[in-house]
Amino acid sequence: MSTTQTGRVAVIGLGSMGAGMAAxxxxxxxxxxxxxxxxxxxxxxEAAGGRGAASPAQAAEGADVVVCVVVNAAQxxxxxxxxxxxxxxxxxxxxxxxxxxxxxxxxRALAARLEETGxxxxxxxxxxxxxxxAEGALTFLASGSAQAFAAARPALDAMAGRLYELGDAAGQGxxxxxxxxxxxxxxxxxxxxxxxxxxxxxxxxxxxxxVITASAGNSWMFENRMPHVVAGDYSPKSxxxxxxxxxxxxxxxxxxxRYPVPVAAAALQMFLAASGAGMGRDDDAxxxxxxxxxxxxxxxxxx
Amino acid sequence: MSTTQTGRVAVIGLGSMGAGMAAxxxxxxxxxxxxxxxxxxxxxxEAAGGRGAASPAQAAEGADVVVCVVVNAAQxxxxxxxxxxxxxxxxxxxxxxxxxxxxxxxxRALAARLEETGxxxxxxxxxxxxxxxAEGALTFLASGSAQAFAAARPALDAMAGRLYELGDAAGQGxxxxxxxxxxxxxxxxxxxxxxxxxxxxxxxxxxxxxVITASAGNSWMFENRMPHVVAGDYSPKSxxxxxxxxxxxxxxxxxxxRYPVPVAAAALQMFLAASGAGMGRDDDAxxxxxxxxxxxxxxxxxx
Numbered sequence: 001m002s003t004t005q006t007g008r009v010a011v012i013g014l015g016s017m018g019a020g021m022a023a024x025x026x027x028x029x030x031x032x033x034x035x036x037x038x039x040x041x042x043x044x045x046e047a048a049g050g051r052g053a054a055s056p057a058q059a060a061e062g063a064d065v066v067v068c069v070v071v072n073a074a075q076x077x078x079x080x081x082x083x084x085x086x087x088x089x090x091x092x093x094x095x096x097x098x099x100x101x102x103x104x105x106x107x108r109a110l111a112a113r114l115e116e117t118g119x120x121x122x123x124x125x126x127x128x129x130x131x132x133x134a135e136g137a138l139t140f141l142a143s144g145s146a147q148a149f150a151a152a153r154p155a156l157d158a159m160a161g162r163l164y165e166l167g168d169a170a171g172q173g174x175x176x177x178x179x180x181x182x183x184x185x186x187x188x189x190x191x192x193x194x195x196x197x198x199x200x201x202x203x204x205x206x207x208x209x210x211v212i213t214a215s216a217g218n219s220w221m222f223e224n225r226m227p228h229v230v231a232g233d234y235s236p237k238s239x240x241x242x243x244x245x246x247x248x249x250x251x252x253x254x255x256x257x258r259y260p261v262p263v264a265a266a267a268l269q270m271f272l273a274a275s276g277a278g279m280g281r282d283d284d285a286x287x288x289x290x291x292x293x294x295x296x297x298x299x300x301x302x303x
Numbered sequence: 304m305s306t307t308q309t310g311r312v313a314v315i316g317l318g319s320m321g322a323g324m325a326a327x328x329x330x331x332x333x334x335x336x337x338x339x340x341x342x343x344x345x346x347x348x349e350a351a352g353g354r355g356a357a358s359p360a361q362a363a364e365g366a367d368v369v370v371c372v373v374v375n376a377a378q379x380x381x382x383x384x385x386x387x388x389x390x391x392x393x394x395x396x397x398x399x400x401x402x403x404x405x406x407x408x409x410x411r412a413l414a415a416r417l418e419e420t421g422x423x424x425x426x427x428x429x430x431x432x433x434x435x436x437a438e439g440a441l442t443f444l445a446s447g448s449a450q451a452f453a454a455a456r457p458a459l460d461a462m463a464g465r466l467y468e469l470g471d472a473a474g475q476g477x478x479x480x481x482x483x484x485x486x487x488x489x490x491x492x493x494x495x496x497x498x499x500x501x502x503x504x505x506x507x508x509x510x511x512x513x514v515i516t517a518s519a520g521n522s523w524m525f526e527n528r529m530p531h532v533v534a535g536d537y538s539p540k541s542x543x544x545x546x547x548x549x550x551x552x553x554x555x556x557x558x559x560x561r562y563p564v565p566v567a568a569a570a571l572q573m574f575l576a577a578s579g580a581g582m583g584r585d586d587d588a589x590x591x592x593x594x595x596x597x598x599x600x601x602x603x604x605x606x
Contacts, residue, residue: 104504127518139517139518162517164514166514175501180518182496184519189566190485190486190489190493193489194486196562197562200562203482211483212486216524217482217486217523219486219490219522220521221522224519257503257504257598258599259503259598259600262496264493265569267566269565270565291563296561
């Protein structure tokens, strides 16, 4: 990252993650074009020195690397193969870096379809929030051909703090990511179930947080999310509907593979209840509020 | 702990935890009497300098502190109030330190019954394994009257690395412990569900372990238990039936309080399946083997 890059990169999607990734690429010296459905996001990107584009097709024109930072598989497919998709305008030999969380089977299908046209596909879901995106310190769980990795590496170096190389075909990165999402979703639901149960019993939740984070019942998600419950602050750091989506993908995968996931299935029901009760865009610790509603427990409210 | 203690302590139960706790008390200079249903355990304790006793009543005779290290509430009740129970022989003003994991309502009832006789009761479930018991480095989640804490403190200082003082009445320590057990049990089941799902998809489980322990899907239990699955080694560090018991207590408490625990309930079913399939005394990571059996996934076998 100490040398200035000379390649051209396109970023499709300038949300909180994509904007930070685009900034990291600009900082590394790449020529970056980007598009987003939100014109304000494109204007901010242009003010930071980027080239705004009107469509994925236009952003991808002449790019060596196209980084796709959208929400799901359907959007990724549209970015590649929609009426103004990037697949038509990427030059042969360029690489498409796909970061959305999706079913590995869909990642494999998208990769096969793109590779038929002579472009490469890197299956590269990521973890880390907006702050790490802006720092160029994301973690990528990547898989793809040697050519895909080679073509993507300069751009990944600018965006990643850690790069796991998890296999030589698309789908493997997605599979690792879904294993992580299964655990993360269950842990948020379990943390919520436990915290509201503690509240129902009249325990001091700040003390519960102190004890659990020092004990065998701790999880990364308990430690990260439960301060929101203790503070009564459900302003979204990560929304309920993200895990409605991701645990939904886990269910779809598991059903297709005839693999039972009773614990993840129970967790999903609680995210669905939170979303159905109108909290879909609130912080995912809102699952604790559903347990409180169902049981008459009293949770802390914001000071 | 640098001064030699002059008090008398009884330890009821010399299993892997109780034996280590008795050794820590001897090392601190206490006069320690102990009993166990297993005569070999008593003989080892005597060889280490302790005084063997034939019953809880005999061990508790003249003791300032009685530490009860048995498996559950029923055994604790028998230790106190059975035909050769300790309650009759403890001197008034002595304290009973109860370490078994149990329903807070039962802890409250046992405490009330003992306190009527002029003895004190400290509700003190613990965490940490046999190694930490032997080092005198256990964590206690304790609650009880000021008198109970004062009477127990010299002995606790010899056994504990960390002492949480969680309230002024029996039951609060138990309640904190059950919140921890809810989480710990769910996390073992979730880790098992995720690891066998990874195996079903053909992922390298050592790589899954590496990625998850560095990601937001991590938990204390994932990190501690899943090496057993990667190694195919189910020799018991902590047995399946411990969580059959503890998640069973969670269900009983939750049902009594009209509090729904769908995630813990799903996790319990998987521990029940593992126990029912004959793995009750195997390591609790055996839950992963049940998922593999149910789905045709292939897990690593011991080298």
